[in-house]
Amino acid sequence: MLAQLIRENIEIIQKYIHQGYINIESVIEKIENAEEQNFSEFYDEQGWSFIIASLYALSGQEGVNLFCKNLTDDDSFKSEKIWFEVLPDSPRKNEGKTHLDFALGSVQLRPGTLSGIQPSNIKFYDDINKFAFCECKWYSDLSTSVSCDKHRNQLIRVIENAFCFAENAGSRAQIYVVLITPCVFISRKPFSRLFQYKFNEYFCDKSSILDEFCQPDKIRYSKFLDCVDLKWTSYEHLIETAPQNVLLNQVKAFAKKFNKTV
Numbered sequence: 001m002l003a004q005l006i007r008e009n010i011e012i013i014q015k016y017i018h019q020g021y022i023n024i025e026s027v028i029e030k031i032e033n034a035e036e037q038n039f040s041e042f043y044d045e046q047g048w049s050f051i052i053a054s055l056y057a058l059s060g061q062e063g064v065n066l067f068c069k070n071l072t073d074d075d076s077f078k079s080e081k082i083w084f085e086v087l088p089d090s091p092r093k094n095e096g097k098t099h100l101d102f103a104l105g106s107v108q109l110r111p112g113t114l115s116g117i118q119p120s121n122i123k124f125y126d127d128i129n130k131f132a133f134c135e136c137k138w139y140s141d142l143s144t145s146v147s148c149d150k151h152r153n154q155l156i157r158v159i160e161n162a163f164c165f166a167e168n169a170g171s172r173a174q175i176y177v178v179l180i181t182p183c184v185f186i187s188r189k190p191f192s193r194l195f196q197y198k199f200n201e202y203f204c205d206k207s208s209i210l211d212e213f214c215q216p217d218k219i220r221y222s223k224f225l226d227c228v229d230l231k232w233t234s235y236e237h238l239i240e241t242a243p244q245n246v247l248l249n250q251v252k253a254f255a256k257k258f259n260k261t262v
Contacts, residue, residue, distance in 0.1 A: 002250045003032035006054055009246065016057035016064050020086035020115035021099060022046065034258060042258035045138040046085070049101055049180070052238050053082045055251050059243040068104050068132065070241045072176045072231055077130055079104040086117045088133075091164035098161045101180070105131030106169065119169035129169040132176035133162045135195075137185075138261075142194045155179070155198050156212045163224045175228040182261035183234035203230045235259075 006013065006028055014024070027050045034042040042048070056067040068077040083103035089110070090097045103117055106129040110116030119129060135158050142154040152160075159177050166173035179199055191197055202209050206225050210218045239255055242248055 001032070001035050002051070002247075002254045003028050003035055005247060005250050006031070006051075009054075009058055012060070013054045013057045016060060016081045017053050018081050018083045018086065018109070020084055020117075022085040024050070031254075035254075039258065041260040042254075043138050043260075045136055045140060046101075048138060048235055049136045050084070051251055051254070052180075052235060052242075053084055053102070055239070055242045055245070055247050057082055058245045058247050063243045063245070064104075066241075066243055067238075070238055071104070071134065071178045071180075071233060072132055072229070074130070074174075074176070077105065077132070077176075079107070079132075080120075083107055083117060085115065087113075087115050088117050088161050088165050089168070091160050098157055100133050100158070100161070101136040102134035102178075103131065104134075105129070105176075107131055119165060128172045128174055129166070130174040130176075131162075131165065132178055133158050133165070134178040134180055136180045137193070137195055138182065142198065144194075152212060153194065153198055155195060155202070156209065159202070159209060159228070160213075160217075160221070162228065163221045166224055166227070167220075173224075173227055175224065176231055177228060178231040178233065180233055180235060180238070182259065183236045184261045186232060186234055199230065199232055203232075206230075 027046055030044050030047045056063040064082055065078050067082060068079050069075055086100050086103050087097035088100065106120040107117050108120040110118045135155060144153050162175045162177050166175050179195060185193060185196060209225065210222060213221060239251055
């Protein structure tokens with residue numbers, strides 16, 4: 001059983017996953033309930049994301065770095081750990097902090113917090129900060145209920161947070177914004193989700209990202225367009241390219257039984 005195997009290896013897993021604004025035990029219980037009660041399908045977004053993170057974290061630092069590579073196609077991209085459900089500083093006054101599903105790269109804990117993150121003063125590269133902010137979706141779509149701006153969708157909010165994070169780093173930056181979904185949403189047409197439309201809009205014309213901002217912020221963020229890469233990968237791909245360890249076969253069996261997105 002996958003949940004039992006995760007529990008048996010949780011000490012190693014938690015060494016390489018920073019647990020932010022989430023109760024890991026409650027997530028494991030959801031996985032366990034699906035197995036024990038023989039659910040017809042498992043579609044808990046945080047559950048799938050934790051399964052993927054655990055699969056890579058169990059292989060230690062090499063697993064974390066492979067996770068970075070598989071998300072970004074950047075062989076040199078490294079991270080000390082996988083930052084799970086964390087909160088960068090908000091780029092706007094009077095707006096709550098964005099909950100990031102994953103953050104990787106030049107990242108460290110913000111002092112006085114358990115879930116807050118800030119740019120790391122430890123560089124993995126000579127003169128550049130590299131980091132990735134990831135948005136995970138299973139069946140849910142992008143939220144459009146941003147209180148300070150009713151016209152700003154969740155993906156552009158993640159991108160803006162990444163720009164602000166790079167700005168706070170105070171040095172050259174390579175930014176990755178990664179969308180993680182079931183593979184059906186990458187290939188399926190016609191589109192059924194807003195994230196399909198918005199990702200393709202921004203990916204095909206990065207200047208359209210600036211169209212989402214007011215004039216002062218267009219000027220402020222324009223310098224980051226050349227250093228942001230938008231990536232879209234699938235849970236299935238991350239499982240197929242995962243490191244060989246004791247979790248892998250159980251994760252594949254769990255996915256075969258409970259992933260009904262196709």
